[in-house]
Amino acid sequence: MKKIFLTGACLLAIAGSGYSQQKKVTVITTAENTDLRLTQTATLEFTSMPQPLETEPCVFVDTKKSFQAFIGIGGALTDASAETYAKLPKAKQQELLKAYYDINNGIGYTFSRTNIQSCDFSSGTYSYTAENDSALKTFNVDHDKQYRIPFIKAAIAAAGGKLPLFVSPWSPPAWMKDNNNVLQGGHLLKSFYQAWANHYVKFIQAYEALGVPVWGLSVQNEPMAKQKWESCIYTAEEERDFIKGYLGPTLQKAGMGNKKLIAWDHNRDLMYQRASTLLHDPAAAKYIWGIGYHWYETWTGSEMQFQNERLVHEAFPDKPLVFTEGCIEKFDMAKVHDWFIGEKYGTSLIGDFNAGTVAWTDWNILLDEHGGPNHVGNFCFAPVHADTQKGELIYTNAYYYLGHFSKFIRPGAKRVASSSSRSMLQTTAFVNTDGKLAVVVMNTTDKEIPFHLWIAGKAAATRSLPHSISTLIVQ
Numbered sequence: 001m002k003k004i005f006l007t008g009a010c011l012l013a014i015a016g017s018g019y020s021q022q023k024k025v026t027v028i029t030t031a032e033n034t035d036l037r038l039t040q041t042a043t044l045e046f047t048s049m050p051q052p053l054e055t056e057p058c059v060f061v062d063t064k065k066s067f068q069a070f071i072g073i074g075g076a077l078t079d080a081s082a083e084t085y086a087k088l089p090k091a092k093q094q095e096l097l098k099a100y101y102d103i104n105n106g107i108g109y110t111f112s113r114t115n116i117q118s119c120d121f122s123s124g125t126y127s128y129t130a131e132n133d134s135a136l137k138t139f140n141v142d143h144d145k146q147y148r149i150p151f152i153k154a155a156i157a158a159a160g161g162k163l164p165l166f167v168s169p170w171s172p173p174a175w176m177k178d179n180n181n182v183l184q185g186g187h188l189l190k191s192f193y194q195a196w197a198n199h200y201v202k203f204i205q206a207y208e209a210l211g212v213p214v215w216g217l218s219v220q221n222e223p224m225a226k227q228k229w230e231s232c233i234y235t236a237e238e239e240r241d242f243i244k245g246y247l248g249p250t251l252q253k254a255g256m257g258n259k260k261l262i263a264w265d266h267n268r269d270l271m272y273q274r275a276s277t278l279l280h281d282p283a284a285a286k287y288i289w290g291i292g293y294h295w296y297e298t299w300t301g302s303e304m305q306f307q308n309e310r311l312v313h314e315a316f317p318d319k320p321l322v323f324t325e326g327c328i329e330k331f332d333m334a335k336v337h338d339w340f341i342g343e344k345y346g347t348s349l350i351g352d353f354n355a356g357t358v359a360w361t362d363w364n365i366l367l368d369e370h371g372g373p374n375h376v377g378n379f380c381f382a383p384v385h386a387d388t389q390k391g392e393l394i395y396t397n398a399y400y401y402l403g404h405f406s407k408f409i410r411p412g413a414k415r416v417a418s419s420s421s422r423s424m425l426q427t428t429a430f431v432n433t434d435g436k437l438a439v440v441v442m443n444t445t446d447k448e449i450p451f452h453l454w455i456a457g458k459a460a461a462t463r464s465l466p467h468s469i470s471t472l473i474v475q
Contacts, residue, residue: 024475025453025460028408030400031468032339037400038107038407041470042462049452049459052421057451058459059441061429062417068320070413070430071358072164073349073406074111075100075365075383076325079144080121082151084368087388096384096393097158100365107403109159110411113324113361114152116169116203118182119221120229120378121364125182127173128203134176134195141206152212164215166361167203168265168324170230172196177232183376185226185233193242197250204256216260218292218324219243224266229376236277239263240284248287260289265324268305269297275312279319290358291316292324295348306351313356320358323348327363328381328398331371339467341381342397346426346442346469349405353415353428362402369394404471408438424449425464437474443467 025044029036052058075081085093099106118126130138141149156163171182176196179186188196204214219242223234234242243263251257264274271293279285291312297305309321326348328341335341349360364382369389371379383399386392409430418429418439424447429439443449443464452459453472464470 026473026475027462027470028404028473029465029468029470030342030397030404031465032397033467034465036465036468037397038403044453044460044462044472046455046458046460048457049454050457052452052454052459054421057422057425057449058420058454059425059427059439059451060417060419060421060454061437061439062419063431063437063455065417066431067415067417068356068358070409070411070415071320071322072109072111072411073360073362073402073409074109074113074163075362076113076115077148077152077155077165078115078119078121078364079123079148080368080373081364081366081382082147083123083373084366084386084388085151086147087368088386088393089391092386092391092393093154096366097154099384099393099395099399101155101158101160101163103407107399107407108410109365109406110163111359111361112152112155112163112165114148114165114167115221116167116200116217117171117173118230118375119170120227120374120376121367121372122375123373124375125230127182129173129199131173132175134192136195136198136202139199139202139206141203141210145210149207149210149212156212165213166216166218166260166262166324167207167214168218168221169200169232170221171232172199182230183228185231187233187238188242193246194250197242197246200247201250201254201256204259205254214259216262216289218262218265219247220265221325222266222294223264224270229378236274239274240278240281243278243287244281244284248284251287261287262290262292262322262324263288265292265294267294267297268308269300269302271305271308272311272315275316275319279316285319288319290320290322292322294324295326304348304351306355309352309357310355317356321352321356323352323357323360325361325363329378331367331379331381333369336381336385336394336396339397342401342469343442343444343467345398345401346404347444349402350426350428350440350442353405353430354418360405362398401469404440404469408471408473413438422449422451425451435475439472439474440469441472442469
């Protein structure tokens with residue numbers, strides 16, 4: 001990539017901690033209508049700036065005020081991703097793994113998710129048990145051994161041998177449900193609560209026996225959505241009772257009390273209602289590690305409701321927030337390079353981290369040239385698509401926007417106060433365990449915006465290009 005070094009304008013000051021005494025600020029940029037993609041564009045120095053004027057746009061960072069610890073960023077290793085990966089030439093498979101998991105030559109993913117049994121992003125519906133086997137004597141994950149488990153193990157290896165993975169069911173087997181169908185919602189029958197709780201344990205044990213460690217699990221993917229694909233409805237009370245009476249105790253009894261149990265795993269719109277119902281009950285709350293959420297509340301015409309996740313964090317600060325899924329829907333190859341894709345990711349990542357989120361999980365890390373495979377035609381975008389006919393990889397700008405966070409904000413980092421004096425500049429900031437400060441600044445407007453990065457009376461001057469995202473590394 002061509003490197004463009006920027007001069008002029010005003011960038012950043014950080015209150016306290018001596019960051020402003022450091023001479024080096026490295027600016028990494030991705031921008032529309034340029035060839036800048038995670039490209040170093042400037043090296044800056046601080047100069048004295050005791051009191052900025054209102055006419056001088058600034059991003060203020062205060063490292064004396066720290067917030068949540070960062071766990072990681074990653075994507076889901078689904079059947080669809082694994083099957084698409086298997087169709088690629090070996091060289092392209094290695095390119096994909098390096099692109100996602102290599103910290104130096106890629107974007108350094110450190111987190112992951114996968115599905116328990118089939119989901120919409122599977123080539124077909126399948127189960128791990130025979131019909132009416134409530135004792136789970138026939139349980140096996142043989143289906144996953146062909147594509148998914150080898151793919152997950154390759155990802156773990158590419159990530160250096162450690163890749164925290166959480167697992168989520170889309171539906172219990174049809175015979176456990178009141179609609180006798182894995183599709184179209186339905187409810188888990190109470191007579192099968194224990195059998196279904198045992199099923200999670202069986203799945204985790206099977207995966208770990210095959211060399212795939214499981215970090216955590218969510219109770220149910222999208223428990224308020226009746227979908228044409230695998231889905232199952234739990235009211236807040238049903239999820240609460242299933243957790244406290246069955247799933248929580250069953251995990252404990254199986255020696256899996258250390259697995260991170262994530263509740264809700266659905267959109268931000270009903271997030272507080274669900275969290276409050278679950279977490280005001282001590283018998284359920286003691287098993288729940290955190291609250292997961294998606295970004296699809298926008299289907300109603302709503303904006304992303306960051307205020308709801310922030311309220312959950314304020315009300316229940318001991319329960320971490322995890323972004324468990326998001327993607328751009330309605331795949332269209334003609335739009336694969338449209339800039340709105342990355343900007344939606346950037347808006348969510350900044351808003352979610354500023355609301356208290358500790359980990360962020362994209363949906364499929366890889367899909368084919370049709371936005372699948374998907375057995376119900378729910379084709380979507382991924383950050384990377386494969387043209388399986390040509391054996392090529394196509395990188396959307398979402399890949400680069402994600403990289404502005406995952407590559408430079410590492411596990412164990414602490415979020416610090418970061419404030420913009422202009423609404424056109426969105427920002428978040430983290431201090432890594434090695435002391436490097438990473439400040440992300442995003443501009444979704446058509447205008448170039450000069451600004452200062454201001455720290456404790458000193459500032460470094462730069463500019464934000466139209467429709468761009470930059471990560472500023474202070475060291």
